[in-house]
Amino acid sequence: MTRTEDLHSLTGAYALHALPDDERTAFERHLTHCGTCEQETLELAAAAARLGLATTVTPGPELKTRVLRRITTVRQVPPGGGRVERARRVVPRGRGPVRWALAACVAAAVGLGGTTVWQYQRAQDAGERAARAEQRAGTLAGVLAAPAAASRTARRAGGATGTLIVSAREDRAVFLASGLAEPPQDKVYQLWFDDHGTMRPAGLMERDRTSQAVLLEGAVDGAAGVGITVEPAGGSEQPTSTPIALMNLPA
Numbered sequence: 001m002t003r004t005e006d007l008h009s010l011t012g013a014y015a016l017h018a019l020p021d022d023e024r025t026a027f028e029r030h031l032t033h034c035g036t037c038e039q040e041t042l043e044l045a046a047a048a049a050r051l052g053l054a055t056t057v058t059p060g061p062e063l064k065t066r067v068l069r070r071i072t073t074v075r076q077v078p079p080g081g082g083r084v085e086r087a088r089r090v091v092p093r094g095r096g097p098v099r100w101a102l103a104a105c106v107a108a109a110v111g112l113g114g115t116t117v118w119q120y121q122r123a124q125d126a127g128e129r130a131a132r133a134e135q136r137a138g139t140l141a142g143v144l145a146a147p148a149a150a151s152r153t154a155r156r157a158g159g160a161t162g163t164l165i166v167s168a169r170e171d172r173a174v175f176l177a178s179g180l181a182e183p184p185q186d187k188v189y190q191l192w193f194d195d196h197g198t199m200r201p202a203g204l205m206e207r208d209r210t211s212q213a214v215l216l217e218g219a220v221d222g223a224a225g226v227g228i229t230v231e232p233a234g235g236s237e238q239p240t241s242t243p244i245a246l247m248n249l250p251a
Contacts, residue, residue, distance in 0.1 A: 011040045140215040143167040143174045150250035164226055164247050171219045173202075173249075175226065178211045183230055190231040191216055192239060193223040194246065202226065204235050225249055 007030040013019050014027050031038050143149060146167035153163040163176040175191060183189055189205040191214060200223070202216040216226070227243040229236075 008034075008037060011037055136215055139170070139172060140174055140213060143170050143172050143215070144213075146170055152247060152250035154245065154247050156245065162228075162245060162247065164250060166220055166249055168220075171221065173216045173220050173226065175214045175216060176212075177205065177214070180205075180210050182210070183207050186233050187230050188233050188235065190229050190235050190239075192227045192229065192243075193218065193220070194225040194227050195222070196224045199227060199239050201235065201237070204231075207233075220249070223249060 007027055010019060010023065010027050014024065019027060027037075143165060146169055148169060149165050149167045151163055151165045153161060155161045158179070158181065160177070160179040160181065162178075164173060165176065166173045180189070188207050191202040191205065192199040193202045193216070194200075200218065202218060203214055205214055205228075206212055225246055225248040227239075227247075228245045229239045229241045229243050231240055
């Protein structure tokens, strides 16, 4: 199965570890560049984890005592598959296949529990990221839709354009980019507020998108303008290169 439309339908099976090796490998490759499937897979895994936790029963404290007592009195099959003696045989503590089998079962249960918790934590993280993204999108939309928002557009050689939109009411700014060239390898475009000569980090742009809307991080707070620099992947505390563009805030 290689068609993208088919891969989109495998999120549920992947979340439940129900795919054969070849389809699982193909789907994991697909996940690296499909944010929609990644989000859906994490949400489905979260649902499965919550169902698992909901049906989990915590054993009472007396279970351990009862199991340890029974371990020493269970009759064992003699080596070679001979007949089991009728008389009860006492197995010394710490010896015999039953204790080893019990240990293996406990280890397996702990492992499965750990997997459930891990999946639940991943899903919780995904939910928090989704909530932050939703909040960010709402703020961005609020800036763009603000009745008194002001804008300024600049054009660069090669056809790239940038539009800065500022909402005094929201005290936030949005940068709209179009036609940007991809930054050099291991580099990224970083936005800065120009606080009258002091550059304040305002967020990173996605390196693989030539057109995008970016909600600048932090309040406008009286900044004079916005600049763009080329920085190492992950961004910098202070600009490490000359700005490729500087725009004054719209009046």
